[in-house]
Amino acid sequence: MRGQSAKFMLNNKQIAGRFDLLAKLMELHDENPFKIRSYANAYVSLRKLEGDLMTMGKEHIAAIPGVGSAIADKIEELLSTGEMKTLKKYQDITPSGIQEMLSVKGLGPKKVKQIWKEMEIHSIGELLYACNENRLMSYKGFGSKLQEEIKDRIEYFIESKGKYLYAHLHKHADDLVTWLKASYPGQLFSLSGDIKRMMPEVKGIEILATIQIEADILSDQSFVYNDEKACYTFNGFPVYIEVVTKESFYWELFKRSCSESFLSYFEANNTYFESESAIFKKAGVHFIPAEFRENIDTITLYKKGQVPRLIEVTDIKGIVHNHSTYSDGLHSLEEMAEYVRKCGFEYFVISDHSKSAGYAGGLSEEKVLNQIREIETLNAKYGDGFKIFKSIESDILIDGSLDYREEILKQFDFVIASVHSVLNMDETKATSRLIKAIENPYTRILGHPTGRLLLARPGYPVDFKKIIDACASNGVVIELNANPQRLDIDWTLLPYAMEKNVLIAINPDAHSKESIHYINYGVAAGRKGGLTKEMCLNTKNLKEFKEWVKS
DNA sequence: GCCGTTTTCGGCCCGACTGTTTTCAGTCG
Numbered sequence: 001m002r003g004q005s006a007k008f009m010l011n012n013k014q015i016a017g018r019f020d021l022l023a024k025l026m027e028l029h030d031e032n033p034f035k036i037r038s039y040a041n042a043y044v045s046l047r048k049l050e051g052d053l054m055t056m057g058k059e060h061i062a063a064i065p066g067v068g069s070a071i072a073d074k075i076e077e078l079l080s081t082g083e084m085k086t087l088k089k090y091q092d093i094t095p096s097g098i099q100e101m102l103s104v105k106g107l108g109p110k111k112v113k114q115i116w117k118e119m120e121i122h123s124i125g126e127l128l129y130a131c132n133e134n135r136l137m138s139y140k141g142f143g144s145k146l147q148e149e150i151k152d153r154i155e156y157f158i159e160s161k162g163k164y165l166y167a168h169l170h171k172h173a174d175d176l177v178t179w180l181k182a183s184y185p186g187q188l189f190s191l192s193g194d195i196k197r198m199m200p201e202v203k204g205i206e207i208l209a210t211i212q213i214e215a216d217i218l219s220d221q222s223f224v225y226n227d228e229k230a231c232y233t234f235n236g237f238p239v240y241i242e243v244v245t246k247e248s249f250y251w252e253l254f255k256r257s258c259s260e261s262f263l264s265y266f267e268a269n270n271t272y273f274e275s276e277s278a279i280f281k282k283a284g285v286h287f288i289p290a291e292f293r294e295n296i297d298t299i300t301l302y303k304k305g306q307v308p309r310l311i312e313v314t315d316i317k318g319i320v321h322n323h324s325t326y327s328d329g330l331h332s333l334e335e336m337a338e339y340v341r342k343c344g345f346e347y348f349v350i351s352d353h354s355k356s357a358g359y360a361g362g363l364s365e366e367k368v369l370n371q372i373r374e375i376e377t378l379n380a381k382y383g384d385g386f387k388i389f390k391s392i393e394s395d396i397l398i399d400g401s402l403d404y405r406e407e408i409l410k411q412f413d414f415v416i417a418s419v420h421s422v423l424n425m426d427e428t429k430a431t432s433r434l435i436k437a438i439e440n441p442y443t444r445i446l447g448h449p450t451g452r453l454l455l456a457r458p459g460y461p462v463d464f465k466k467i468i469d470a471c472a473s474n475g476v477v478i479e480l481n482a483n484p485q486r487l488d489i490d491w492t493l494l495p496y497a498m499e500k501n502v503l504i505a506i507n508p509d510a511h512s513k514e515s516i517h518y519i520n521y522g523v524a525a526g527r528k529g530g531l532t533k534e535m536c537l538n539t540k541n542l543k544e545f546k547e548w549v550k551s
Numbered sequence: 552g553c554c555g556t557t558t559t560c561g562g563c564c565c566g567a568c569t570g571t572t573t574t575c576a577g578t579c580g
Contacts, residue, residue: 033564038554038563039552041553065554068552106578110577142571145571149570
């Protein structure tokens with residue numbers, strides 16, 4: 001052990017890491033490239049150093065190749081105070097999200113700087129969203145492969161941070177349960193907890209079992225014990241397994257698969273049931289699916305036999321709110337429409353970005369007219385069985401007004417109005433901005449009402465009672481944006497919207513053909529909020545939808 | 552900030568790989 005000054009336990013790699021970070025941060029701030037290089041050299045040199053820095057004197061440290069007296073001082077400082085002032089200075093002037101980005105593989109200081117300064121993106125979550133909207137590709141040095149690469153790596157990064165999107169986990173979770181059932185015949189396994197309840201965000205794959213799982217039962221290493229996370233992982237996702245007796249299995253499963261208030265209605269004198277249905281039967285309540293076991297009032301309805309017809313994916317008849325290569329989509333208008341048609345839907349609503357959305361290639365008035373002509377040509381080709389509707393995702397400007405002159409707005413079948421800029425307003429301002437947009441006679445749908453990105457940014461605060469009331473009195477539909485990173489409007493607000501007779505549109509906000517299937521997640525969120533087929537806009541068939549457009 | 556020297560300032564700038572390019576830039580090890 002070195003002199004009394006060394007109070008902080010740091011190994012060589014940790015110390016080296018500080019200099020790596022320092023070099024990268026300094027590069028972000030355009031410092032002297034040679035100075036930066038020397039810190040980077042010190043990082044390389046310290047990392048592969050054989051002796052232990054904590055036990056070395058300053059003279060020895062300064063004698064390491066690439067380490068001089070200035071860096072030796074910084075190492076001393078680090079070991080005695082746990083901090084390095086120079087490093088802290090740069091950390092203080094760099095947003096934490098930008099610092100986090102530096103730890104994503106494939107992103108070096110040059111690219112991060114471009115993302116920060118040119119694209120004005122400040123967090124990893126925002127960056128992921130920008131990848132999904134193909135926004136990176138329009139910048140010099142970024143192409144489709146790099147964008148895809150960054151996207152994959154960010155997803156991995158986010159997944160390794162303790163909270164996960166339901167959308168990223170559920171397939172793995174289903175696979176795991178299927179595999180467990182096959183591996184242990186006669187035993188019971190089920191998804192449990194938040195993932196069974198289809199919560200938009202979950203902590204991992206929760207499983208209830210009737211037998212202890214053997215370690216290393218899978219030979220391909222997809223299912224292993226992870227010491228760091230102190231749990232099993234499946235394909236890298238944490239798995240939490242609880243073991244109960246066969247007799248109590250369904251009761252224990254039920255207990256873990258509903259909200260606390262919901263559970264309080266049920267008594268557990270006897271915990272032996274042969275299914276979840278049996279629990280409801282004994283309580284005299286119609287069966288309630290796990291995703292809808294939230295509100296205790298639901299039980300009263302089901303007890304009286306007033307069982308709502310919850311929306312299902314197969315109820316969706318048309319795909320609303322989509323982007324094409326006219327703005328920031330990956331596929332052309334025709335490719336998108338054709339894909340939707342082949343999936344068996346009756347209509348497709350194209351709503352590219354409006355002119356203020358410069359970052360997303362928003363449509364100039366001239367491009368709007370071109371697109372409208374192309375839609376008319378395609379519709380002539382399709383005939384009666386399928387129709388493309390002309391829409392626009394119009395930016396709601398700071399003062400709540402829409403983005404085009406009335407002559408242009410008139411050209412669309414209808415307008416979706418969404419906020420994309422100035423996301424930091426307080427509740428009063430944000431609410432009146434939205435209300436002004438809702439009151440605009442051209443607005444038919446309010447897009448992603450809070451602008452939130454799950455696990456990335458919270459969205460601006462909004463007085464939802466006022467917003468829903470305004471939609472009710474202006475006949476405006478509210479979007480449930482089905483992008484699993486948005487799911488905005490939040491499902492908890494659906495009961496109030498339905499009470500006020502406000503229709504909900506489940507929209508994928510698709511920027512590629514495949515992402516129209518986001519509607520699956522929108523439907524799941526809708527079911528959590530008790531959304532019925534009748535209260536959803538795009539369960540209307542083509543004929544009914546045409547009538548809604550005209551109305 | 553380090554280094555070396557025809558000593559106290561001026562030069563430092565690996566090499567493979569990949570993706571985005573049409574000859575190069577950024578990242579990683």
